[in-house]
């Protein structure tokens with residue numbers, strides 16, 4: 366069967382940007398930036414995106430387009446041995462498991478969307494609402510709808526499913542984001558938030574902050590999850606990979622930046638004297654505990670209906686971003702199963718979907734509802750739930766390891782000249798350019814080195830409670 370393709374470079378860019386733009390850009394980034402030096406953080410983040418993440422991105426896209434395979438197939442075909450095949454397996458299992466916890470978070474967002482629309486903003490802003498919601502039966506109704514929507518998109522295939530969804534949802538997302546930024550700019554004290562975000566404080570950039578910024582950039586561009594290898598395998602040969610990669614990276618930074626301009630003015634208009642250092646570190650508490658309070662407070666100006674409308678609008682925006690990311694991550698195991706076993710898309714979706722739902726339900730029950738799942742293990746001096754375990758192993762630990770192995774694979778196994786030849790198709794100026802030299806050099810030296818250091822430090826910190834670096 367002929368492999369499906371995106372209809373154009375723009376189709377790929379929108380789908381890949383759909384994958385990249387997610388909860389990370391919209392919520393995690395503004396929270397991190399506001400606590401860690403504002404524009405100074407933004408500058409470092411953008412630097413990491415273009416100088417460290419972009420080469421990895423180009424490598425993944427080229428590997429996919431060259432082999433026309435899912436990650437397992439690509440590692441097997443070029444690796445030609447068992448060790449690389451194992452790495453291929455890791456590149457398929459990792460997105461599957463990250464997909465499980467991302468599904469749970471997407472369901473929470475969808476639930477908050479549903480509740481805002483149904484006039485329950487009051488309740489959402491209450492002190493225990495988040496804890497109650499994630500342990501409610503209602504959650505499973507929302508989960509069924511999110512799973513249904515994701516399946517519906519993926520069932521359509523590359524062009525009629527993934528690309529079409531991105532073509533509809535991404536422009537809507539951009540327009541909604543801009544509309545919300547314009548709205549929060551009109552609020553009292555918005556200027557304080559904008560100033561806070563745009564004035565750089567370079568002394569806040571400690572080693573720990575830089576490590577966080579890099580990890581955030583890496584996650585946010587969907588690297589080392591096999592996504593860009595898989596989407597890369599659907600790119601046409603005459604499309605310009607470098608150009609597409611720069612567009613995706615640029616859009617992701619732009620959305621992160623706009624999101625800072627949305628969240629910080631809202632926070633400051635709510636409380637102009639707020640001490641950001643007292644805000645919780647986690648983006649989860651920002652989005653599910655703090656923001657509903659801010660939206661509810663807007664009722665003083667625009668009434669309860671208006672406040673609910675803004676809340677619903679915001680959660681819809683985040684939901685679109687999360688949905689396109691979820692689609693991209695589930696496509697990796699789906700495509701792998703189709704390629705490797707020759708099954709239909711529908712069969713792949715149903716079998717993987719069933720396994721994924723079972724695991725997501727276990728995750729959802731691990732916030733206190735079922736004790737074995739909630740207190741599954743203890744390591745690094747902390748009690749961990751099933752959800753924590755999935756997050757720690759696959760997101761925190763294996764992601765940098767996969768990135769490290771990918772760099773070595775592309776440069777030392779597949780070889781530089783093959784990478785260059787693939788990128789050069791559709792890009793006449795790449796060969797001999799400064800970019801080519803930089804990509805070759807960085808992927809073979811300091812990028813894998815940095816990823817290896819992050820990996821070792823993460824293992825030591827999470828599993829042994831001993832941070833080696835800071």
Ligand code: PHE
Pocket residue numbers: 384385386387388389390463467584585586587690691693694
């Ligand atoms: N880029 C996404 C984000 O910022 C991360 C992600 C992509 C997560 C794909 C899961 C799947 O939230």
